[in-house]
Amino acid sequence: MMNESNPLAAQSTAPIERPLLQVRELSMRFGGLLAVDHVQFDVHRHQIFAVIGPNGAGKTTVFNCIGGFYRPTSGTVLLDGHSIHGLPSHHIARLGLVRTFQNVRLFKNMTVVENLLISQHMQLETRFLHGLFKTSKYRRAEAQALERAAFWLEKVNLLSVANREAGNLAYGQQRRLEIARCMITQPKLLMLDEPAAGLNPQETRDLDQLINELRAEHDIAVLLIEHDMSLVMGISDEIFVMEYGRPIAIGSPDQIRNDPRVIKAYLGEE
Amino acid sequence: MPRHFFEAMLVALLAGLLTVPILGIQIQVEGINVSLEGDPLPVLLAMAAVFMARLLQVPLKAVSGVMHITRRVPRPIHLPTAYRLILIVLVIVAAAIWPFTVSRGAVDIATLALIYVMLGLGLNVVVGFAGLLDLGYVAFYAVGAYGYALLSTHFGLSFWECLPLCVMMAAITGCLLGFPVLRLRGDYLAIVTLGFGEIIRLLLNNLDELTGGPDGIGNIPKPSLFGLEFARRSSTEGGTTFHEFFGLEYSGADTVVFLYLVALVMTLLILYVINRLIRMPVGRAWEALREDEIACRSLGLNPTTIKLSAFGFGASTAGFAGAFFAARQGFINPESFTFIESAIVLAIVVLGGMGSQIGVILAAIALTALPEIARQFAEYRMLIFGLVLVLMMIWRPQGLLPATRPRLELPARAETL
Numbered sequence: 076m077m078n079e080s081n082p083l084a085a086q087s088t089a090p091i092e093r094p095l096l097q098v099r100e101l102s103m104r105f106g107g108l109l110a111v112d113h114v115q116f117d118v119h120r121h122q123i124f125a126v127i128g129p130n131g132a133g134k135t136t137v138f139n140c141i142g143g144f145y146r147p148t149s150g151t152v153l154l155d156g157h158s159i160h161g162l163p164s165h166h167i168a169r170l171g172l173v174r175t176f177q178n179v180r181l182f183k184n185m186t187v188v189e190n191l192l193i194s195q196h197m198q199l200e201t202r203f204l205h206g207l208f209k210t211s212k213y214r215r216a217e218a219q220a221l222e223r224a225a226f227w228l229e230k231v232n233l234l235s236v237a238n239r240e241a242g243n244l245a246y247g248q249q250r251r252l253e254i255a256r257c258m259i260t261q262p263k264l265l266m267l268d269e270p271a272a273g274l275n276p277q278e279t280r281d282l283d284q285l286i287n288e289l290r291a292e293h294d295i296a297v298l299l300i301e302h303d304m305s306l307v308m309g310i311s312d313e314i315f316v317m318e319y320g321r322p323i324a325i326g327s328p329d330q331i332r333n334d335p336r337v338i339k340a341y342l343g344e345e
Numbered sequence: 346m347p348r349h350f351f352e353a354m355l356v357a358l359l360a361g362l363l364t365v366p367i368l369g370i371q372i373q374v375e376g377i378n379v380s381l382e383g384d385p386l387p388v389l390l391a392m393a394a395v396f397m398a399r400l401l402q403v404p405l406k407a408v409s410g411v412m413h414i415t416r417r418v419p420r421p422i423h424l425p426t427a428y429r430l431i432l433i434v435l436v437i438v439a440a441a442i443w444p445f446t447v448s449r450g451a452v453d454i455a456t457l458a459l460i461y462v463m464l465g466l467g468l469n470v471v472v473g474f475a476g477l478l479d480l481g482y483v484a485f486y487a488v489g490a491y492g493y494a495l496l497s498t499h500f501g502l503s504f505w506e507c508l509p510l511c512v513m514m515a516a517i518t519g520c521l522l523g524f525p526v527l528r529l530r531g532d533y534l535a536i537v538t539l540g541f542g543e544i545i546r547l548l549l550n551n552l553d554e555l556t557g558g559p560d561g562i563g564n565i566p567k568p569s570l571f572g573l574e575f576a577r578r579s580s581t582e583g584g585t586t587f588h589e590f591f592g593l594e595y596s597g598a599d600t601v602v603f604l605y606l607v608a609l610v611m612t613l614l615i616l617y618v619i620n621r622l623i624r625m626p627v628g629r630a631w632e633a634l635r636e637d638e639i640a641c642r643s644l645g646l647n648p649t650t651i652k653l654s655a656f657g658f659g660a661s662t663a664g665f666a667g668a669f670f671a672a673r674q675g676f677i678n679p680e681s682f683t684f685i686e687s688a689i690v691l692a693i694v695v696l697g698g699m700g701s702q703i704g705v706i707l708a709a710i711a712l713t714a715l716p717e718i719a720r721q722f723a724e725y726r727m728l729i730f731g732l733v734l735v736l737m738m739i740w741r742p743q744g745l746l747p748a749t750r751p752r753l754e755l756p757a758r759a760e761t762l
Contacts, residue, residue, distance in 0.1 A: 142643065168645035176643070182636035185629075188753045193633040194644040196626050206625035207618065213625075225755040238752050260644060 093156055095120045095296050096141070096172070096264055101150035103133075103140050103320075110136045112320040113150070118264065118296050123286065125299045125307045127331075128317035129340060134300045135177060137317075138268055141298075142174050143167040155263070169197055171263035175253045175270060177300075183242030187233055187252055190241050191224035194256045227255040231285065247278040251285070258289060264296045265289065271303040279303060283310055308332065316340065349400060357396035364391045367718060440609055444602045452598075452605045454717045456673060459608035460666050461709040465693040466615050466702065467662025472691065473699035474623065475655035476635030477527070478535040481542025482690055484522075485515045485660035487549060487682035489667025494562040494677055495555070504568035504672050508665065515664020516657045523656040527649060542687055549679040561678025565671050567600060568607055575600040604673050611669060615662055619702065622658070631655045632700075685727075692730055696737060698744020708745065 094117035103111040111133045118124045126134045140147040143164035152160050159167050182190050198220070205213040228234045231251040236244060241252060250270060257265055267286075271279045283306055286297055301307045307314065308328045316324040316331060318340045324331055331337055368387035373380050444452040464486060471479045492511040496502045502510075526537045549556045556562065567575055573587045587599060622628040630651045633641050638648050671677050693712055697704030716726050737744070 144639070144642070163647075164642040165645050165647045168643055173645070174643050176640070180637050180640040180643075182633045182640065184636055184750075185632060186750050186753070188755065189629060189632075189750070192626070192753075193629050193641075193646070196630055197645045206627070207621050209621075221753065221755055228755070234755070237755055238750075240750065256644065 092120065094118060095122075095155060096298070097151075097153040097156075098137075098141065099151045099153070101137065101140055101152065102148045103136050103145060104148040110320050111140065111147070114317065114320075114322055116315050116322070116325060118298055120263075120296055121290060121294070122312045123290060123297045123299060123310055125301055125311040125314045126317065127301065127304075127307055127314060128323075131319075132317040133320040134317060135268055136320075138174060138266055138298075138300065141167075142172065142266065168260065171261070172266065173257040173260050173262045173264075174266035175250075175257060175268055177268040177272065179246075179249045179253050181241040181249055181253060181256070184240055186238050187228065187241055187244070188221070188224050188237045190252060190256050191227060191259050192220055194259050195220045195223065197260070223259055227259050230258075230288075231255045246273050247275070250274065250278075250282070254285065254289075258293065258295075261293075262295060264298060266298045268300050269302060270299070271301055271306050279306055282306070286310060349403060353396050353399035356399045357392040360395035361388055361392040364388050437613065441606065444605045449598045449601050452601050454714055456601070456605045456608050457717070458710045458713040459605070459612050460670055460673070461690065461693060461713045462612050462706050463608075463615055463666035463669075464663060464690045465697065465705040465709040466612075466619055467659045467666070468690050469694050469697070469700065469702065469705045470619060470622070470631070470662070471655055471659035472694050473701070473705075474628065474635065475631040475652060477652060477656060478531060479538045479656070479659065480535045480684075480687055480691065481538035481540070481545070482659070482663055483682045483684070483686040484538075484542040484545035485519055485663035486667040486670070486686065487545050487679075488515045488518050488660075489664030490671040490677050490681070491549060491556060491562070491667075492664065493668035493671045494565045497566055498562060498564065504566065504668070508668050511664045511668035512661045513664075515667065516661035518664075519657040519660025520653055522660075523653045527652040527656060539684070539687075542682075542684060546679050546682050549682065557678070559678060559680075561676060561680075562671075563676045565675050565677065567604070567675065568669075568672050570603065575603055608669060608673075611665065615665065616702065627651070627654055689730070692734055695734060696745060698747040701744055701746045701749075704744050704746030 096118040098114060098116050101111055101114045102109065114133075114137055116124070126137060128134055136145065139145040140150075141152050141159075143159065143162050143166065146161055150160075151158055154167070154170055154172055157170075159170060159172070162170075182193060185193070198216075204210075225234065225237075228237055231254060233244075233248060233252055233255070236248065241249065244252065250273070254265075254267070254270065270286075271282055274282060286299075287310065289295055290297060299307070299311065308331075311328055314324075314326065314328055314331045315322065316334070316337050323336045323340060324334045326334070365388055368391055369383055369385060370381050371384055373382045444455065464482070468479065468482050471477050471482070489511040492514045493504065493507045496507045496510060497504070522538070522541050526534060526541075529537060550559055552558070569575070570587060573590050575587050586595075587593075587603075593599075623631075630641070630646055631654075633646065634648055634651050634655075641648055641651070670681070674681070689712060693708045694705055696712065697706070697708035712730070716723060722729070
């Protein structure tokens with residue numbers, strides 16, 4: 076799919092369709108530290124796009140800039156052609172860009188189902204009087220929300236623990252719940268920040284399958300930060316490599332695997 | 346079994362010894378003579394209750410243990426809902442009948458307790474559910490009280506007309522304060538709200554022309570029953586009073602009982618609204634915000650509006666209770682709205698268990714009724730409060746009756762979806 080000869084120019088010859096997410100010249104400075112330095116990439120519809128790089132390369136900072144948790148120092152971010160630069164994070168989430176966190180952020184003292192209900196907040200009947208008098212409209216909305224929650228719980232295999240407190244789940248279950256919680260908002264783009272961290276090999280394989288399923292069945296694009304190379308290389312359509320905040324390579328898994336700059340960044344020089 | 350029986354006897358005996366000074370001795374006033382009179386019945390009742398509770402402790406634990414296990418099964422059990430409903434109805438009926446059987450003083454204390462129940466429930470939403478530490482809660486209580494006092498004395502509006510206005514005023518005050526300060530978290534928010542509480546009190550003290558300053562506002566009318574006043578004679582020309590309408594002998598106790606019942610209805614209303622709210626999306630969002638604000642934002646929840654709604658709702662509850670407080674007292678001045686009131690309400694919430702409504706109700710009753718019953722220990726009241734809170738934080742930080750999570754029934758699986 077990608078231009079083979081020059082990976083960094085791949086964007087220009089990419090499909091005619093407008094990319095779902097366009098990141099242009101993104102920079103983020105914390106005082107004297109330039110954590111993200113002119114990062115630029117596109118994520119297309121239906122694509123699984125991975126961002127990799129050594130620890131401290133600025134991957135999560137890129138996520139935080141895209142998701143509106145940081146206000147980038149310069150650059151633009153377009154979702155579906157519209158600028159989301161500088162919008163508050165909850166606004167960006169409503170536009171269909173949701174994320175998971177490197178250290179799972181669940182509502183720990185609430186049950187698994189409640190976690191999934193909260194994330195449907197924006198789709199629910201939130202008007203006060205409707206809920207106060209349990210109007211039929213309100214009840215229908217709640218019933219549908221539970222229905223959707225049940226659907227996703229089955230999907231990520233958590234139905235049996237539906238009424239347990241989220242904080243008491245095993246780590247792998249928490250990771251899956253966080254993904255379900257994102258998916259239930261019906262996003263266009265799902266950003267996963269190190270989803271395989273702390274998972275055992277079997278769980279990682281399940282995650283691989285789950286991400287592929289999500290893409291196939293729910294028409295989403297996935298933007299992924301990951302250190303597990305077997306997962307990244309197997310699943311990604313395109314990989315973007317960063318080091319010290321700067322982009323060093325972009326291309327298909329095969330290109331990245333053989334790219335001397337990437338090898339240098341990971342293994343050092345002779 | 347004999348061991349349990351023996352233990353229960355011992356515990357009941359201890360309870361008897363401990364309750365004699367509080368329940369067994371009553372002060373009798375006859376003219377100018379004050380005497381103490383022993384009454385064994387309450388002590389015996391207390392002993393019997395303690396005995397039964399101790400005896401049945403093991404079976405009860407077994408039952409709750411079973412329930413604990415079934416909690417993990419995704420299918421909900423329907424039976425407890427019915428039990429709960431019956432229990433709730435029984436408690437309400439008992440609370441409504443109770444004032445007709447006891448002394449006027451006891452009903453009066455119960456009314457005061459209900460005011461604190463309302464305040465506690467309101468603050469519970471802010472602190473317990475939304476996790477916003479508000480140390481100036483009394484400010485909204487003052488807004489409600491002064492709102493009613495001023496509206497009724499200046500514009501002649503009745504209590505029932507003023508009630509919604511007071512709720513609105515308090516809610517608006519809450520939102521006005523909330524808007525600039527809710528971006529603060531934890532300790533910082535606590536300090537700002539603490540300051541706000543003091544500002545309101547100082548304003549009331551110094552706006553002499555409007556609020557009467559330290560002299561306060563007097564002659565605040567009491568609520569009426571569909572226009573029927575509770576007084577010896579009607580205050581308006583040609584008006585009818587309650588006892589005239591029903592052809593009863595005038596009795597001052599009627600007023601007290603009526604006020605109690607009004608407070609009870611108001612408390613039940615608040616309870617109903619809160620119980621609906623916490624099961625609604627907005628209530629869930631409050632809790633989610635307490636758990637993790639960043640996760641909330643990442644899911645499209647706007648933290649500012651959610652915080653404001655919690656803060657505004659808590660404030661409006663305080664305004665609601667404040668209007669009733671003014672009507673019950675008939676006289677208010679800034680001394681009723683000092684920081685210590687905020688502290689007591691917060692103590693109620695912490696003691697009861699943050700987010701637990703039954704816990705908050707029981708704590709409110711305990712913290713208001715006990716000092717009234719044991720007046721001779723009045724000087725030690727704050728000392729004991731402090732001690733209890735410290736001990737609570739060490740041994741039971743989740744409160745006396747910690748909140749339990751609602752179980753949600755999932756629809757019978759839809760493989761078709």
